[in-house]
Amino acid sequence: MKCPVCGGDCIEDAQAVMDRVPGIFSPCPHCSYRVLDKNAPPPGRTYGPPCSCGKRFIDEVFAHLYVILVEEGVFSGKEPLKATGMPLIHPGFFTTGPPFLPPNSLVLVSPVVTPGAAARMVYEVPEVRGIVKSGDFVPGAVDPALARPPRTYDLLAGCDVRAGIFPTSAGPLVIFTQQSQMHIEFPRPRNPKIESVERVIAQATPRWFVDACAGSGTLGLCAARHGVKNVVLNDAWYAAAFWSAQNIIVNRAFFRVDEVTQHLSYSAMKDGQVSREPVLVAHTRGDQSLSVYWGDFRELYRVLPPEPVCTVLDLFDKSDREANRQVMREWQSRVPGEVFIP
Numbered sequence: 001m002k003c004p005v006c007g008g009d010c011i012e013d014a015q016a017v018m019d020r021v022p023g024i025f026s027p028c029p030h031c032s033y034r035v036l037d038k039n040a041p042p043p044g045r046t047y048g049p050p051c052s053c054g055k056r057f058i059d060e061v062f063a064h065l066y067v068i069l070v071e072e073g074v075f076s077g078k079e080p081l082k083a084t085g086m087p088l089i090h091p092g093f094f095t096t097g098p099p100f101l102p103p104n105s106l107v108l109v110s111p112v113v114t115p116g117a118a119a120r121m122v123y124e125v126p127e128v129r130g131i132v133k134s135g136d137f138v139p140g141a142v143d144p145a146l147a148r149p150p151r152t153y154d155l156l157a158g159c160d161v162r163a164g165i166f167p168t169s170a171g172p173l174v175i176f177t178q179q180s181q182m183h184i185e186f187p188r189p190r191n192p193k194i195e196s197v198e199r200v201i202a203q204a205t206p207r208w209f210v211d212a213c214a215g216s217g218t219l220g221l222c223a224a225r226h227g228v229k230n231v232v233l234n235d236a237w238y239a240a241a242f243w244s245a246q247n248i249i250v251n252r253a254f255f256r257v258d259e260v261t262q263h264l265s266y267s268a269m270k271d272g273q274v275s276r277e278p279v280l281v282a283h284t285r286g287d288q289s290l291s292v293y294w295g296d297f298r299e300l301y302r303v304l305p306p307e308p309v310c311t312v313l314d315l316f317d318k319s320d321r322e323a324n325r326q327v328m329r330e331w332q333s334r335v336p337g338e339v340f341i342p
């Protein structure tokens with residue numbers, strides 16, 4: 001699976017990612033570390049090199065990134081270490097202690113970074129995969145009226161494709177995403193949305209499950225992981241629909257599918273940004289039928305079967321309850337079966 005962002009081998013099968021996980025962020029007997037105060041500048045403009053095993057404690061990596069920001073004139077040297085940005089590790093999973101980072105395992109999401117500093121970070125700091133410039137908004141949040149495409153962060157250097165490992169009671173899912181284009185989801189030991197999907201599936205034992213605002217596909221693929229026979233994932237945002245399809249391929253060994261067919265390329269979808277009509281992105285052949293559509297969920301009923309489906313509506317804005325009730329009523333007027341907000 002060639003990475004559509006950098007052309008490299010960023011995307012791996014779920015099992016290959018899982019096999020690397022035990023110990024991936026653990027120190028070797030020779031690894032040293034110093035814990036730095038995140039609310040103060042690092043002492044001196046120095047940083048230690050990686051250990052001979054190739055790993056380096058995350059605070060030392062951040063000291064290195066901080067020094068580059070000072071040398072590039074972004075920082076004066078008085079800023080606290082945490083102002084450097086937010087670390088997203090690859091693969092991301094719930095860990096209790098701070099990680100010792102192997103090469104190519106960190107995407108930095110930073111509000112301050114410049115293109116010049118980003119290029120140096122990717123070149124000079126071996127742990128860095130990619131540098132993303134963030135803003136004070138959620139990337140990839142679809143405007144409900146689809147009047148304009150979502151705003152995104154900027155990938156300044158390297159590659160921002162990374163995986164998160166999400167536990168379900170049927171086993172883990174490995175979910176790849178492109179961080180500048182999608183909202184950030186952290187794997188936690190308990191995931192209330194996954195648990196709510198599992199509760200509904202256990203009660204309703206649906207033949208059809210629809211994840212109408214799928215994002216990178218976690219909830220729909222959770223239903224597939226639990227063996228639901230027919231699963232439809234849908235999102236209006238190109239990146240969400242594309243990565244949902246990729247994540248079927250990544251996790252296909254966990255499903256009863258013989259073959260996955262992808263109908264659209266990343267570049268074709270990126271050009272389109274947002275789709276209103278449901279366009280088929282990928283589908284599977286085999287005992288289980290999984291499909292991904294790229295479109296407005298309010299149009300999805302056109303491609304659903306005339307039988308009850310169980311639908312999860314993971315809307316971005318859950319604060320306006322009346323608006324959400326209206327959305328659910330509208331959905332139920334067209335699609336038979338149960339609908340729930342996770």
Ligand SMILES: [Zn+2]
Nearest residue numbers: 003006010159
């Ligand atoms: Zn890549």
Ligand SMILES: [Zn+2]
Nearest residue numbers: 028031051053
């Ligand atoms: Zn070491």
